[in-house]
Amino acid sequence: MSTAAQIPSTNPLVRLDRKSTLVPARPSQPRRCKLCPSDLQMLGCDYIQKGLLYHMPFADNHFSSMVELLKKSLSEALVYFYPLAGRLLTSTDGVVYIDCNDAGADLIEASAPDVAVQDMMRMEIGPVVRQLFALDGAINLNGHFLPLLVVQVTKLRDGVAIGFAINHAVVDGTSLWHFINSWADLCRGVATISHPPLHSRCFDIKGSRIALNLPKSQIIDKFFPPALTEKIFHFSKETISRLKDRANQKNSKERVIISSFQALSAHIWQAITRARDLLPDETTTFKLAVNCRPRLIPPLPYSYFGNAIQIVSIKVPAGELLACDISAAALLLHRIISSHRDGNIRAELQRYKQHRTVLKLDRTIRDNSVMMGSSPRFPMYDNDFGWGKPVGVRSGWANKFDGKMSAYPEREGGVGVDVEICLQPQSMAALETDSLFLFP
Numbered sequence: 001m002s003t004a005a006q007i008p009s010t011n012p013l014v015r016l017d018r019k020s021t022l023v024p025a026r027p028s029q030p031r032r033c034k035l036c037p038s039d040l041q042m043l044g045c046d047y048i049q050k051g052l053l054y055h056m057p058f059a060d061n062h063f064s065s066m067v068e069l070l071k072k073s074l075s076e077a078l079v080y081f082y083p084l085a086g087r088l089l090t091s092t093d094g095v096v097y098i099d100c101n102d103a104g105a106d107l108i109e110a111s112a113p114d115v116a117v118q119d120m121m122r123m124e125i126g127p128v129v130r131q132l133f134a135l136d137g138a139i140n141l142n143g144h145f146l147p148l149l150v151v152q153v154t155k156l157r158d159g160v161a162i163g164f165a166i167n168h169a170v171v172d173g174t175s176l177w178h179f180i181n182s183w184a185d186l187c188r189g190v191a192t193i194s195h196p197p198l199h200s201r202c203f204d205i206k207g208s209r210i211a212l213n214l215p216k217s218q219i220i221d222k223f224f225p226p227a228l229t230e231k232i233f234h235f236s237k238e239t240i241s242r243l244k245d246r247a248n249q250k251n252s253k254e255r256v257i258i259s260s261f262q263a264l265s266a267h268i269w270q271a272i273t274r275a276r277d278l279l280p281d282e283t284t285t286f287k288l289a290v291n292c293r294p295r296l297i298p299p300l301p302y303s304y305f306g307n308a309i310q311i312v313s314i315k316v317p318a319g320e321l322l323a324c325d326i327s328a329a330a331l332l333l334h335r336i337i338s339s340h341r342d343g344n345i346r347a348e349l350q351r352y353k354q355h356r357t358v359l360k361l362d363r364t365i366r367d368n369s370v371m372m373g374s375s376p377r378f379p380m381y382d383n384d385f386g387w388g389k390p391v392g393v394r395s396g397w398a399n400k401f402d403g404k405m406s407a408y409p410e411r412e413g414g415v416g417v418d419v420e421i422c423l424q425p426q427s428m429a430a431l432e433t434d435s436l437f438l439f440p
Contacts, residue, residue: 014112014131014154021104021147022071024078024085032097033083035169036204037352038292038307040096040212042168043141044358048176049133049396051163052383055117062387063155067109069386070153070162073187074107081179081197081305083170088143094211098148098170105149108134117159121392125230125420133163133396140169141358160387163396172307174291177378179305184383197305203292205349212356225401229428230420235264237415243267243440247330258330261376261407262337264417266330269370271437272403272423273318275430278368280319286333287313287371290340297342310348312336315367373399374406376417381409395420402427 078085089099134150148167182193247263289309293300380393410416
């Protein structure tokens with residue numbers, strides 16, 4: 001089921017104690033899963049790093065048994081999600097696959113006896129959060145020789161943190177939380193998962209076979225962002241309702257309905273643009289990763305395992321964005337999101353076949369970008385491994401840049417939203433003192 005090894009560590013906050021390699025509880029049939037356009041574009045980006053925090057005052061007494069239960073259930077989960085136990089493979093003609101060879105996923109046991117759960121829950125994200133995740137600095141192309149999934153389980157002073165590092169060329173956010181939800185169910189003793197993953201890898205032009213001209217060393221220049229400040233802002237149900245009402249006041253004539261998320265995104269976009277103090281003719285860009293599953297005809301099921309996302313964007317002069325009210329700003333976002341349907345999605349797939357590219361973060365952040373990732377619709381707080389639901393969600397340093405945002409559901413299960421925002425320090429300082437942003 002697994003092999004284990006001790007890990008030397010000199011980190012004063014988080015000590016890495018032991019690593020185990022887990023393989024599926026039952027051998028997988030040897031097979032190759034092709035990467036589709038949305039997968040291939042991610043090869044130059046970082047692994048996804050998302051984590052869950054559990055408050056457990058007596059975790060120290062039960063940590064060893066918890067880890068053994070996690071290992072056993074992870075092996076069971078890998079039977080269903082077998083691509084996560086594989087490695088990337090590039091054929092001689094440049095086609096990239098997942099080689100489902102049961103090479104295994106890693107589980108790392110770690111300890112941070114001087115760190116409490118509450119230390120992780122502060123508004124400002126401190127450096128210790130970064131240490132709860134493995135594969136810091138790895139890009140998805142490294143999946144040729146690194147595990148596609150590494151889980152770090154860290155024993156805290158009064159709880160446990162479970163940090164997931166997962167290859168973004170293999171999964172998107174929907175598939176990530178589908179996997180974690182399923183693993184939690186199995187760990188809790190559920191006999192079989194409710195939504196078996198669909199491994200068809202069909203989010204593609206039918207019959208296409210896309211080859212990339214990748215470096216033989218599987219090394220792409222790594223992007224290192226400037227010094228950033230990272231904070232989480234909470235938007236209550238009442239605040240979001242006010243923003244939505246204001247966004248829809250003037251748009252009734254357009255016969256459109258601005259969603260809560262579009263209104264909130266417009267509000268933050270305008271606030272960050274103010275905080276950056278851009279010149280009126282400087283361009284600002286809003287980008288959003290759209291889940292294409294329900295937008296296709298026929299739709300892809302929720303259980304489709306892989307990337308089924310595309311980036312939509314809108315670019316405007318900063319002066320124009322700040323001169324309009326939230327209704328006009330939200331309408332801009334509504335148009336690009338609502339228009340991204342089956343025809344546009346398939347046209348984008350066709351364009352990729354003709355112009356094959358790998359995304360790089362240094363190209364993504366041009367034009368004073370603001371990019372919204374993750375989703376408050378993801379079932380992050382549903383993950384009960386057998387010791388209760390999480391009390392917090394955090395992310396690592398992967399894929400962070402000036403203007404990157406991630407939206408999470410609020411813990412209480414309501415319609416409030418927590419938004420993690422990364423900005424350069426001077427911009428964050430301005431944002432935190434902007435009364436229009438804080439008290440809309």
